[in-house]
Structures are given as structure tokens and as C-alpha cells.
Amino acid sequence: MQLPAILKRLTRLERFTLFMFFGVALNAIYRIPGGGLFNLCFVISFAILLVRGTRRTMRKVLWRLRNRLLVTYVFVGVVPLVLIVVMMALTSYVLFGQIASNMVRDDIDRRTDLVFSAAHDLALSTRYGIVSADFVQDLRQRLPRLRAIVRSGDLITMTPTDGELATIPTWTTPGFKGLIAANNMVFLAAMARVEASGRTADVLAYIPLDLETLADFSPDLGKVTFVNPSFRNVNQGATDPTLRPRVVTTSDRPLAAARGFWDLPFTWISALSAKQLGGQPDTLFMTVRSRPALVISRLFRSLGTGATILGLVLLVIGLVFLVVEGISLILSLRLTRSITRTVHDLYVGTQSVATGDFSRRIPVRAKDQLNELAGSFNSMTERMEHLIAEVKEKEKLEAELEIAREVQAQLFPKGVPRLKTLELAGICNPARVVSGDYYDFVPVDARWTAIVIGDISGKGISAALLMASMQSGLHAQISAFDGNRRVGEIAVAPSTATMVGRLNRQLFENTSPGKYATFYCAVYDDDNARLTYTNAGHLPPILVRDGKASRLEVNGMVIGIVPDTPYEQVIIQLQKGDLLAAFTDGITEAEDEAGEQFGDERLVSLLIENSNKPLDEIVEITTRTVREWAYDVANQDDTTMLLARSV
Numbered sequence: 001m002q003l004p005a006i007l008k009r010l011t012r013l014e015r016f017t018l019f020m021f022f023g024v025a026l027n028a029i030y031r032i033p034g035g036g037l038f039n040l041c042f043v044i045s046f047a048i049l050l051v052r053g054t055r056r057t058m059r060k061v062l063w064r065l066r067n068r069l070l071v072t073y074v075f076v077g078v079v080p081l082v083l084i085v086v087m088m089a090l091t092s093y094v095l096f097g098q099i100a101s102n103m104v105r106d107d108i109d110r111r112t113d114l115v116f117s118a119a120h121d122l123a124l125s126t127r128y129g130i131v132s133a134d135f136v137q138d139l140r141q142r143l144p145r146l147r148a149i150v151r152s153g154d155l156i157t158m159t160p161t162d163g164e165l166a167t168i169p170t171w172t173t174p175g176f177k178g179l180i181a182a183n184n185m186v187f188l189a190a191m192a193r194v195e196a197s198g199r200t201a202d203v204l205a206y207i208p209l210d211l212e213t214l215a216d217f218s219p220d221l222g223k224v225t226f227v228n229p230s231f232r233n234v235n236q237g238a239t240d241p242t243l244r245p246r247v248v249t250t251s252d253r254p255l256a257a258a259r260g261f262w263d264l265p266f267t268w269i270s271a272l273s274a275k276q277l278g279g280q281p282d283t284l285f286m287t288v289r290s291r292p293a294l295v296i297s298r299l300f301r302s303l304g305t306g307a308t309i310l311g312l313v314l315l316v317i318g319l320v321f322l323v324v325e326g327i328s329l330i331l332s333l334r335l336t337r338s339i340t341r342t343v344h345d346l347y348v349g350t351q352s353v354a355t356g357d358f359s360r361r362i363p364v365r366a367k368d369q370l371n372e373l374a375g376s377f378n379s380m381t382e383r384m385e386h387l388i389a390e391v392k393e394k395e396k397l398e399a400e401l402e403i404a405r406e407v408q409a410q411l412f413p414k415g416v417p418r419l420k421t422l423e424l425a426g427i428c429n430p431a432r433v434v435s436g437d438y439y440d441f442v443p444v445d446a447r448w449t450a451i452v453i454g455d456i457s458g459k460g461i462s463a464a465l466l467m468a469s470m471q472s473g474l475h476a477q478i479s480a481f482d483g484n485r486r487v488g489e490i491a492v493a494p495s496t497a498t499m500v501g502r503l504n505r506q507l508f509e510n511t512s513p514g515k516y517a518t519f520y521c522a523v524y525d526d527d528n529a530r531l532t533y534t535n536a537g538h539l540p541p542i543l544v545r546d547g548k549a550s551r552l553e554v555n556g557m558v559i560g561i562v563p564d565t566p567y568e569q570v571i572i573q574l575q576k577g578d579l580l581a582a583f584t585d586g587i588t589e590a591e592d593e594a595g596e597q598f599g600d601e602r603l604v605s606l607l608i609e610n611s612n613k614p615l616d617e618i619v620e621i622t623t624r625t626v627r628e629w630a631y632d633v634a635n636q637d638d639t640t641m642l643l644a645r646s647v
Contacts, residue, residue: 455538
């Protein structure tokens with residue numbers, strides 16, 4: 001194939017990467033100026049191509065469920081297992097290193113205790129500053145290379161006379177045990193004091209921490225090395241000598257051979273506290289190089305033959321775990337096969353359905369969730385005709401709901417009564433097809449007009465039917481009112497408390513438990529501009545007077561809960577310009593995207609700001625503002641508002 005055809009098949013990024021590759025090759029041969037730019041661009045473009053290629057490959061590989069499950073097993077099973085193994089290896093390294101270090105520390109402590117015991121015995125045996133050579137010889141049978149400085153009064157005796165330390169440091173105290181760093185050496189030292197018969201004997205016993213001393217320090221553990229950073233080795237013969245930390249001493253013994261592939265050598269470093277000859281604190285670093293098998297052998301030395309038995313038990317447990325892991329692998333492969341085979345059958349079946357073939361049936365091979373899904377797929381094709389019938393039935397139900405909406409619309413006021421001293425307006429916006437809110441203006445006679453608003457619990461058809469029942473009950477009571485009743489010369493007004501009480505009993509007796517409604521019922525006297533009302537658990541209406549808002553009190557519980565609840569009525573005198581607003585919770589509880597409700601304060605501000613405008617305009621402004629505030633209008637509550645203004 002010709003080169004132009006090959007280049008034409010490449011993408012722009014691939015052609016750019018190829019061009020940069022030739023630039024890198026030329027730069028490698030001829031060292032052209034600015035050749036580093038070719039290297040950088042090639043690396044970046046090649047990395048982008050690699051990422052894109054990997055993504056495309058992964059998409060192709062992971063398209064099949066079987067491959068996706070295998071990758072999932074890797075992430076869920078293999079990756080955690082590798083992390084656990086790495087964590088166990090790191091933990092074992094730290095654990096074995098710390099144990100080996102503590103074993104050497106224990107040897108140092110035991111040796112220091114022996115030095116202290118020797119110092120104490122030597123102090124007891126001293127007579128007037130004279131050290132018994134025979135006794136010192138006996139001590140050295142226990143502690144070879146033991147040195148001591150004996151001070152009795154002004155008399156100081158060194159044994160041997162050529163010891164590394166010439167005097168007892170002034171900072172030492174009786175009972176001191178530890179490490180002393182002096183003269184590029186480190187000593188295990190202890191001081192003891194004995195007072196008897198008016199005589200005081202101070203003895204500083206010490207042993208050099210050198211190759212000979214370390215020879216019997218943890219001989220079965222490995223190689224031990226001590227380094228003191230404050231000691232420096234000088235490279236002789238150099239004009240400008242370089243200094244480096246001095247290795248104080250190291251045990252001269254080879255590391256034992258490994259007992260298996262797992263018995264890898266490790267090195268652990270720990271710090272030991274020491275003091276310089278002048279009393280300054282110093283730090284000595286100790287490194288231990290050993291093997292896990294050596295540490296384990298020393299740990300379980302007390303078990304004797306029991307250690308072998310314990311090892312065999314652990315080996316058997318490991319083999320059992322291996323068998324269980326093999327069985328788990330076989331079972332997982334079988335489960336994967338059953339999953340992928342069923343999914344493949346489902347894929348073939350869906351392809352048949354996509355072509356319009358509903359006769360395809362998927363074999364059900366077992367009783368599990370995937371095969372249940374296959375059975376569901378088989379039943380799905382059989383139910384297609386039923387679903388089509390259900391769709392038609394749903395369309396019929398929606399048509400009936402539309403008829404119900406039209407019927408309910410006839411229950412709301414068809415017009416607003418024209419009164420001499422009061423203007424009225426109202427609106428109801430259902431959240432669904434039909435509403436559970438109710439408002440009405442019902443003329444009682446030429447003088448009195450009933451003004452009501454209510455909110456039925458729940459939504460939809462049940463709330464709409466309950467609303468219709470309340471409307472019919474209220475109209476029946478108003479129709480039965482005798483406007484000619486008088487007490488003396490005073491005409492008897494309709495009692496809102498009586499009407500609400502009767503509605504409460506009607507609702508309680510004719511509905512299921514748990515159904516209730518909030519209800520506000522008022523009767524307006526057009527002759528005296530007087531409003532009598534009963535509020536049965538409804539939101540308190542807002543009265544705007546002279547630019548200020550107040551709330552009308554709630555004086556009764558909701559209707560439909562308790563049959564014989566007493567209700568009261570309140571009479572208020574309206575003044576010219578007063579604006580009364582009654583509403584349902586769909587107004588104040590409308591929520592925005594953040595879940596914040598519209599609230600009473602915003603409603604009050606709207607009413608005060610627009611109180612002088614026509615009532616229909618106030619209603620339109622309020623409902624529009626609430627719709628703009630609400631985030632999900634379809635799931636909000638019914639919004640109903642009733643306005644009255646005294647003129």
C-alpha cells in the first residue's frame with residue numbers, strides 16, 4: 001500500500017505523533033538544535049494515543065459480560081489479595097525487624113545487669129581502696145574483658161591499669177546502668193556504691209562493646225552492627241578530609257543460609273540511648289541483619305519438638321485453604337458460565353423483539369434470579385396484548401378524569417356576587433386533573449353572603465369527591481336558612497359555628513377514618529360591613545389594613561376527626577379599604593429547587609405591595625409569583641386563593 005494512502009487513514013494526532021517520531025530519530029542521529037522539543041511533543045502525543053487506544057480496547061473487551069465479570073473478579077478478588085499480601089509482607093518486615101531488635105536489646109540488658117552485679121560485688125570486696133586480684137580474676141571468669149574503676153576516698157584504682165576509661169564520670173550515680181560513648185568506643189557500664197564501717201566504695205564496671213564482646217551477642221540471630229553518628233572516620237591523606245559516621249563495631253559472623261524462598265534477609269535499624277564521657281546525651285544506632293527463620297526459631301525455642309508439630313499443623317491448614325481456594329475457583333467459573341449464558345440468551349431474545357418477533361422463547365435452565373428474568377422475558381411477550389389493552393383503558397380513564405375536571409369546575413362559583421360594600425375574587429389551580437381545594441361565594445339572601453374556603457386531605461379523585469360532598473352539604477344548609485327569623489327587631493344571621501359543626505358530623509359519618517379537611521366559613525353582612533367567621537383548622541387568613549397585615553385567629557379543629565367538636569364564631573368589623581386574603585397551603589408551602597418554601601412573609605409582602613390594585617390582578621400576580629418560585633410545579637399542592645376588599 002502506498003504511503004499517502006496509509007497517512008490518509010491515520011488521524012491528525014496519529015500523523016502528528018509519527019512526524020514527531022521522525023524528529024526524535026533525526027535528533028538522536030544528528031543532534032539538531034531544539035531537538036528536545038521533538039522528544040517532549042512525541043512523549044505527550046504518544047501518551048494521549050496510548051490512553052485513547054487503551055480506552056477503545058477496554059470498551060471492546062468489556063462489551064461482553066463474561067469479560068466484564070472477569071475484570072470485576074480481578075478488581076474484587078485479585079487486587080485486594082495482592083494488597084493484603086503486600087501489607088502482610090510489610091507488616092512481617094516491621095514485626096520481624098522489631099522482634100530481632102528487641103532480642104538484641106534484651107541481650108544488652110542482661111549483659112548490663114551482669115556488669116552491674118560485678119560492680120556491686122567488687123565494691124563489697126574492696127578493702128580500703130585495695131582490689132583483690134583473685135576476686136577480679138573470678139569475676140572475669142563470668143565476664144571476660146571486664147574493666148573496673150574503684151574509688152575509695154581519694155584513692156582510685158584501675159583494673160586493669162591500661163583500661164580505656166581513667167576515672168569515674170562525675171555525672172554517674174549509684175545504680176547507673178547503660179551505654180557510655182568515649183574515645184570512639186562504646187562501653188556497657190554500670191556503677192555501684194557500698195558504704196560500710198565509715199567507708200564508701202564507688203565502682204564503675206564496664207565492658208567494651210567491640211567485636212569480641214559481640215561474638216556471643218545473639219549468635220543464633222544474625223549480624224549486629226553499632227554506628228555512632230557523633231564518631232567520625234577521617235580519610236587520611238586527603239587535603240580536605242571527608243567525615244562520615246563511624247561503625248563502632250559489628251559482629252563478624254556470616255548470615256545463615258535461607259530455609260526456603262520465603263526466608264529472605266532483612267535489616268532493621270533502631271536507636272539506643274547513650275551518654276558521652278562528659279555527660280552529654282548521645283544516640284547509638286543498632287542494625288540487625290537476620291532472617292525470619294532465625295527469629296521464629298528463637299521465638300519458639302521453648303516449645304522444643306512442639307514447634308515442629310505447630311509447623312505441621314500450619315502446613316495442613318495452608319493446604320486446606322489451598323483446596324478451598326481451588327474449589328472456589330471452579331465454582332466461580334461455573335457461576336460465571338451460567339450468568340453469561342443466560343445474558344446471551346436474553347440478548348438474542350431482545351434482538352428478536354426489536355425486529356417485531358414476539359414468538360421467541362428463552363430457555364429456563366435453573367431456578368435463580370437470572371433464569372427468573374428469562375421467564376419474565378417469556379411472559380413479557382405474552383402480555384404485550386394485555387399491555388395494549390391496558391393502554392387503551394388508561395386513555396379511557398384519562399378521558400373520564402377530564403370529564404370529572406369539567407364537572408368539578410361547575411362546582412366552583414360561576415360568578416362573583418355583587419355586593420354594596422365588598423368586592424370578591426377567587427381562583428383554584430389543581431395540582432392534578434381534579435382538586436381537593438374548595439372555595440365558594442354563596443348568597444344567603446340580599447343581606448348575607450357566605451364566603452368559604454377549604455382544603456381536603458389528600459389529592460386526586462378521592463379529595464375531589466369529598467370536596468363535592470362538602471359543597472353540597474354547605475349549599476343544603478344555606479338553602480334551608482330562614483332569613484325571616486328575628487329576635488325582636490334584629491334579624492338572626494346565619495351561624496357559621498352551626499354550619500361548620502354540621503359539616504364536621506357529615507364528614508365524620510360519611511368518610512373513612514383519617515379523612516379530614518381544614519375549613520374556613522364566613523358570613524358577610526352587607527348592611528353593616530360585618531364579617532362573622534369560624535376557622536376549623538385552616539390557615540389563618542391575612543387582613544391588610546392601612547398597609548399593615550394581621551392574621552385572623554383559628555378557633556376550631558379540623559372537620560371530620562371528632563363528631564361532636566364544638567366550634568365558635570368571631571365577628572370583625574371591616575373598614576373601608578380592608579383587604580382580606582384566605583388561601584390554602586399550596587400557596588405558602590410551594591418549594592423552590594433548594595427546598596425553601598414560599599412562606600407567609602413573601603405572601604404578606606405581595607399583598608401589602610399590591611393591596612390597592614384590582615382583586616383579579618392581585619390574584620394573578622400572586623399565583624404567577626408562586627408558580628415562578630416553585631421548582632417542580634407538577635408535584636406541588638393545589639393552590640387556591642380567595643380575596644375580599646371592603647369598599
